[in-house]
Amino acid sequence: MKKEAKIRPFWYSDVWLFPKLITVITSLDEQGRINAAPYSHIMQYDVMTKNPRMIIGFRQDSHTFQNICATKEFVVNCPSADHLDDMMETARFYPEGVNELEHTHFTMIPSLHVKPPSIKECPQIAECVAEEIVKLEKSSGIVIAKIKALVFDEELIDMGREERIRRMNLPIGLGDEDRQDYFHTTLGHLTMHKLGEAPDAIRGSQVQLGMPWDADALQALMTIPPMVRKMVTEQTEGWCSSKGHASVSLAQFNAYAAEQGMTPEFMERFRRKKQSA
Numbered sequence: 158m159k160k161e162a163k164i165r166p167f168w169y170s171d172v173w174l175f176p177k178l179i180t181v182i183t184s185l186d187e188q189g190r191i192n193a194a195p196y197s198h199i200m201q202y203d204v205m206t207k208n209p210r211m212i213i214g215f216r217q218d219s220h221t222f223q224n225i226c227a228t229k230e231f232v233v234n235c236p237s238a239d240h241l242d243d244m245m246e247t248a249r250f251y252p253e254g255v256n257e258l259e260h261t262h263f264t265m266i267p268s269l270h271v272k273p274p275s276i277k278e279c280p281q282i283a284e285c286v287a288e289e290i291v292k293l294e295k296s297s298g299i300v301i302a303k304i305k306a307l308v309f310d311e312e313l314i315d316m317g318r319e320e321r322i323r324r325m326n327l328p329i330g331l332g333d334e335d336r337q338d339y340f341h342t343t344l345g346h347l348t349m350h351k352l353g354e355a356p357d358a359i360r361g362s363q364v365q366l367g368m369p370w371d372a373d374a375l376q377a378l379m380t381i382p383p384m385v386r387k388m389v390t391e392q393t394e395g396w397c398s399s400k401g402h403a404s405v406s407l408a409q410f411n412a413y414a415a416e417q418g419m420t421p422e423f424m425e426r427f428r429r430k431k432q433s434a
């Protein structure tokens with residue numbers, strides 16, 4: 158039997174379980190004073206290299222949101238589970254102008270592209286600049302931000318995902334009770350699922366060509382994962398038209414792909430995965 162739960166204030170964290178990313182966002186106010194606080198209402202927004210973005214939801218009267226409205230720049234720092242106490246310390250309600258990091262074991266280090274500092278102890282960091290700020294009435298403040306840099310502890314960058322997951326040991330937020338008791342979990346059993354091709358995938362990925370394609374350009378198109386092949390076809394043709402070409406050659410296909418960050422080395426990752434699957 159199922160039963161409808163009452164929707165009360167803070168339903169998203171009180172009754173509904175959203176496993177969430179734990180971050181500490183650092184920002185500066187107009188006088189250059191540092192602020193830090195945890196934020197979990199955060200998601201990747203655009204995934205292509207030309208416009209990587211994050212989207213984040215804030216209480217509109219939070220210092221972090223007000224700082225971002227005023228100075229635009231901020232840093233998303235992901236602490237490991239070893240620093241959950243420090244992360245919680247930054248959530249306490251300190252008056253405006255207090256640097257919460259001074260009440261923690263976190264160390265501030267200069268960021269690479271923005272003015273607010275980064276946190277040394279965080280293995281994964283995104284330096285961001287707000288592009289669009291939405292202030293709906295009686296709602297969260299939404300920030301859509303361009304990612305200027307993704308910064309990691311050096312040894313993590315070339316590590317395989319499984320080893321990286323274990324090494325980073327990021328905590329997973331599971332919400333709170335009464336805005337007082339916050340629940341977190343850390344990595345337990347890790348499962349991995351292979352995304353094989355569905356039996357009829359080839360039919361789903363059939364594309365309608367809007368202009369002639371050279372044979373080698375078509376062959377290159379077939380190396381694109383089926384679920385994005387239609388989108389890539391349309392975008393490539395749009396790009397070729399905008400450049401005054403009436404057909405798609407391999408050189409044009411590669412030039413457009415490279416502009417989107419899909420360099421031959423990047424595409425090689427998909428080919429390798431397919432062969433080993």
Ligand SMILES: Cc1cc2nc3c(=O)[nH]c(=O)nc-3n(C[C@H](O)[C@H](O)[C@H](O)COP(=O)(O)O)c2cc1C
Nearest residue numbers: 194195196197198214215216219220221248249250
């Ligand atoms: C784990 C955790 C996640 C949080 N996530 C958010 C969030 O996504 N949005 C938000 O408005 N507040 C969030 N909070 C509450 C803010 O961190 C808290 O209100 C803080 O005092 C705000 O600080 P500031 O005014 O310095 O920005 C979270 C708190 C914790 C402990």
